[in-house]
Structure formats: C-alpha cells, structure tokens
Amino acid sequence: MGQNSSELLNSFIEEAEEIFKTANEKIEIAHKTGDVEDFAEEMLRNLRIVEGNASALKIFSVQKLAAGLEGVFVALKDRRIKITERLIKLFELVSKKIVNVLNLVNDKIFFNDENIGVSIYLLYCEKIANGELVNASSMERDIRLSENLNLENEEDFLTSDGTIFSIHTIKVRMERLNEIVSAYDSLITKELRLKHQLDELKKIEDDTGLASISKVRKQLASEIDSFESQLLQMQQQVLDLRMLPLSIVMKGLTDVVKNAANENKKKVDLDLCETNLIMDKEILASLPDILSGLLKVMIKRCVEPPEERLAAGKNETAKITGTVSADSSTAKLTLQVDGSGIDFDAVRKRAMEIFPEQEEEIKHLSDRELSAYLFRREFFSDDDELAKVLESVEKIKGKINIESEYGKSATFILRFPFSLAMLQGLFVLSGKYKLLIPSQHITDVVYRNKSEFISLQNQTCLQNYGELIPLYALSYLFDSSSDSFKENSDSANIIITEYMEQKIGLIVDKVLRYVSLPVKPLPPSFEKFSVMQGIVFDEHYDMVPILNMPDIITRFKAMRNYDMKKRVANDRNIVHKILCVDSSENARIIEQFALEKVGFVTETACDGIDALEKTKESRFDLIICANEMPRMNGMTLLENLRRSEVYKDVPFIVVFAEQNNELFEEYAENGANAWLDKSVFNRNEMIAKVKELLNA
Secondary structure: OOOOOHHHHHHHHHHHHHHHHHHHHHHHHHHHHOOOHHHHHHHHHHHHHHHHHHHHOOOHHHHHHHHHHHHHHHHHHOOOOOOOHHHHHHHHHHHHHHHHHHHHHHOOOOOOHHHOOOHHHHHHHHHHHOOOOOOHHHHHHHHHHHHOEEOOOHHHOOOOOOOOOOOOEEOOOHHHHHHHHHHHHHHHHHHHHHHHHHHHHHHHHHHHOOHHHHHHHHHHHHHHHHHHHHHHHHHHHHHHOOEEEOHHHHOOHHHHHHHHHHHOOOOEEEEEOOOOOEEEHHHHHHHHHHHHHHHHHHHHHHOOOHHHHHHOOOOOOEEEEEEEEEOOOEEEEEEEEOOOOOOHHHHHHHHHHHOHHHHHHHHOOOHHHHHHHHHOOOOOOOOOHHHHHHHHHHHOOOEEEEEEEOOOEEEEEEEEEOOOOEEEEEEEEEOOEEEEEEHHHEEEEEEEEHHHOEEEOOEEEEEEOOEEEEEEEHHHHOOOOOOHHHOOOOEEEEEEEEEOOEEEEEEEOEEEEEEEEEOEOOOHHHOOOOOEEEEEEOOOOOEEEEEOHHHHHHHHHHOOHHHHHHHHOOOOOOOOEEEEEOOOHHHHHHHHHHHHHOOOEEEEEOOHHHHHHHHHHOOOOEEEEEOOOOOOOHHHHHHHHHOOOOOOOOOEEEEEOOOOHHHHHHHHHOOOOEEEEHHHOOHHHHHHHHHHHHOO
16 A cells, blocks of 8 residues: 555545445435435445545555445446345445545554455455345354454355355454553563562561571562563563564555655665564554655655766666664664765755854764754755654654765664563662663763763763763752762763764763663653653552653753853852853864863853854853954944843953054943953963952
8 A cells, every 4th residue: 555645535534434424324215215226326426436536545445345336336226136134234334344444544554455354345245236145144244253353365254155264363452452461561560569579578588587488588589580481471472462564564665755756856766675573553653654754855865866867877766775674672774875965064064054053063073963953843944854754753762863975875774662562771860769761772881980071161071982972960850959970979870872863971870770661651740741751660669750862862962061060160159151252263262271271161152243142042250252253343242232231240351453552442431341462362361350350
C-alpha cells in the first residue's frame, strides 16, 4: 500500500461511510417494496466510485470487496436474484468490513493488504450472486470466525458447507495485549519488592547469625533468581505479541521516492535491503512519516538535477540505499544517497546569520555538530520537513544523525528502540532525588578528579577521549541552591550524554545501577514538567522520574555563561559581570581572557547594536567598549545606555585606537568613566581600572 494523502483518505472515508449508511437504509425499503431496479443502479454507481478510489489509493482489499458487491448488484439488476435476508446480511457485513479497513489505514495500523481476511467475504458474494441458497446465520458465523483468525492460507477456511481450514494463529485485540503487558508489569514490580525483602532478610541474618534464617534466605534467593530468569523470557514473549515486521513500512517507500523525484524534476532510484526485524506497533505507526520526510529532504536538498550529475561525471539517476541493522535493544536504519551532499560551510554561514548571538560557538563547531542546525525550524525558509521529522523521532525515543561528504554523498542515520513498553537506563542519585537517565542518550560514564576540570570561557569542561565536554550539575535542575561543583569531595561521577550531536557531562552524586523496566506515564500533575518523560518503579516500589534528555541537554546548553559561572565561583560572594564590546574578535578575546583570569564573568558583543541587545537580555555591572565600530559606534551606544534607568550609572570604559583629547571630553560629557589606549594596551591597567570602578 502506498503512502496516501491524509486529506484525500479522510474524504474517501467520509464518502464511503455515507454511501453505506444510506444504502443499508435503502436496501430494507427496497426489500419491502420490491422496487429494486433504481436501487441496484444507484448502488452500482456508488460501488464503482468506491472501487475506483480504493484503486487510486492502492487499498486493494477495499477494491476487491467493492468488486465483490458489484457482482451481487449486477445479478440483482438483471433480476437473476432477489433481495433476501441473506443478501441484506451480506451487504451489512461487507460494507462494515470496507469502512473498518479504511479506518485501519487512516489510523496507520499496518497489515498485509493482500491478505487481510477478505476471501471469506468474496466467497459469499460469489455464492449469493450465483443464486445459491446460503444460510444467513451460517454465513455470519463463518465471517465472524474469520475475523478472529489470522490464517496462513485463507483458501483453506472452514465454512458451513464443509470447506476445511487449518488454524495457525488467533487474532487478539490490542486492548487485550495491553492488559497482558500491564499484568506483566505487575509481576516485575512484585519481583523488585521480593528483592527488597530479601535484602531486609539479609540484614536480619547478619544481626542474629541464625543458621535457620540463612537457610531460608538462600532458598528464597535461589527461587527469586529462577523467577527473574523466567520473567526475562516472559518479557520477550509478551513484547513479541505487539510486534510487527519492519518490512511492511519499507514497502511503501518506493512510491514516496518516485513522487518526490518527479516533483523536484530529478531521477532517483531506491534500493532497500531485506529485513526480518520486528518491532512494536507504536514505533511502526510513526516510521512512515519519519522515513518519507527524510527521503523527501534527501531528494530535495542532497540530489543534483540530472544535467548537473552528468556534467560531474555521475549517472543521471541518483541512488538511495537503505540498510537496517540492530543490537539487543535498538534498530539502526541508514539512508545514503550518492548526491551532492551537504555544504557545511554554507550551513555555518546560514546558522550565524540566523543565530548571531551564537556566532563564536558556531565558528568552532564540527560538521557533525553543525548538522543539528538543519533540524531547526528557522533554518530552511521554504519548509520545515526536518524539524517535523525530529519531533516524530523524539516521540519514539529515537536519535538521528547526519554524515556527509560534500559533492559525493549524504547519509541519514536513524536509531530507535524496538518497543516503547520497556526502557533501559541508569539509576542515579542527584541531591535528594533518584532519577533514571535513558541509555540511548548515554555515551560514557566516567569518574574523575575535579583537578582535571578545565575552566574555559566561563564554562567548566572535561577532556574525554580528545573531546572537550561542558559539565553541568544535574541537581541544579531541581534545586538551584545545590551545587555539585562545591562538594567537599575531590572527585565527581559524570554521565556523558548526547542529543543532536551535542554532548554534555552531568555531574551526579552517585551512579546506582543499570535497569530495564516497564514505563508508566507521568501523573497528571507532572505532565507539564518537560524535563520528565515518564516514570518507573524501583525495588522499593517508589516512583522514579525518567529524565527527558533532549529537553535537559537543550536547557543546559542554552544557559547563559553568567548563570554557570555563579555555580563555580566558590571563592567569591559577589560575581561582577562585564560586557566587552569591540568589532575586533582578537581584542574581545584578549579582554575577556584577562578579566576572566582574575575572576570576573564576561560576555562579548561585536558592535553597539549587538551590545544593546545583550543589555536588554542581561544586567551588566561594567561595560568596556571600543570607540570605532560598524553599525553603531561607542558614543552612540553610550548615549543610548545613559537614557536607560538600568544603565544610567553603570561604569563605562572607552577603548581608543589613538589619542584624541576632544573625543575624550565628549565621552566624559556623555557619562564615560575612564578610557584605555588600544595601541599601548596594558591588561594590568585595564584590570586595575575595572576593580577601581567596581570597588572590587
């Protein structure tokens, strides 16, 4: 079944529901009055509409059912048969089946469309169209029985007239499966409580030294170990009940590529590997939108027009290759195209235009780190397809990465769990809270001495395998008065986490243990608390929040340097914040480095306009500003600041490129407090003036 327009599908469903609702009323009237010709003509027109729409949308089971009914109404129109109770019952059952199938498609519940249980309906359509004397009750029983069976070969179905079938699989409603999963969750909780009671028994044994207690404890421990082993087997069996093959999603992607290539006037082939992976229906329901979105972006952004490919010595038809692999709990789906790739120099430039306040950071990002900006809604002015993809990926607790070689290829790597029912992760202690960090966002767990920490541009960092990882105290999210940086301990437990190519280190008080537990939704009172994504129960049956790492990493990365500096300034009660304004990047870095080395917190701005924006966002205790700058010079900035109640008395130091007494006096008249000569810059003189003006 191809990927269909949701609007067209919704319209089709509404039309079909109305057709069959009206027809079920009219067939009763025709049965009573005997006036069947006009009714049969009307039904044939409507059935051909349903059949045509189903064919266009590639819902072949509905097409077959409509064709089966068409044969019945042709016979009715030709007066070869009459309207009977069995015909009315057949029409009711088939029309209901058609509407149900359409709703399954609309809800993205996947099935093999060529084997969805229509054979029994078509069998009875043929029998009644041929005038066979079918028992209505037997027909209904056979059809209802077929709806509860998932047969390997529907041609072997057992009917009332003696056709034999072999039962291979019984269909179970999703609600029933959810009940089974819920019952399994209760067993997990009971196992955790038994382990806790075993620990309590061990304490009693240690206190009393009684051999009888020791014997009972060991027997109980053996039984619990056996129970745990059986639970692990049962866990996989229970989860398998809700599993469906990934291949049913992959089949529809060929049409997506064909349509997107035509729309963009490009030539693209799709080569997907075979896969026998199965996964939770909830995951599968989201994958069509994710994969079709990625393929559309790849074709639009990473594939050249045929003439450009030929000019570059390539085949005019690009090729997208899809591969699938898996580990114990995660699937990895890779889509690679031999196209133009991604020009990360252009991405860097565009990112700095959209986010000028992040310019310094963006300049030093790697290509992999820059790829995260492609998923921001602001990045592409003509569409936000990648942003939508990211939202869907996060809903299934997945991750997405981009790799590219400019001019040669682009690769999108999607990782996602097999099921959302169970979650693997680390229990940690942070302050007074026990929390769970999901494993898909953990890249490393390290234990380091705080002497290894590096202070760089107002940020505490750690070198880990050649990477500079910014560090944050996890406890700060829940208690702003706590401070893992100030603990008496000389060492720290650090969980290195990743989201969208951004890594941070979370300092926690203790790393407890790795767990795999069933997930429960957040209580209603916590639903708006975005740093949490759900809860699990620990061995004491206490609720443990699951941290929403994408939100947490984004929050910490967005924290202003001033906020973080206050967390680590353990040798001062007062932290002064200074804004360094200069169009020269080197000048800003020199000033910033000198001031931070003696304990001040700094931010920088590239000119007066940038500085004004920064002063609106934060409160500075002193401003050091160059005289000459593009867009807005130092004098205009000073005049603007002195008109503000907040900045009318804030110390202002001017940095001149050359001496100019008249200009000195003009600055002084407008409220400047001191000046520095850039040509003979002396950092000690600057620090002395800053301390004097701040009484620091």
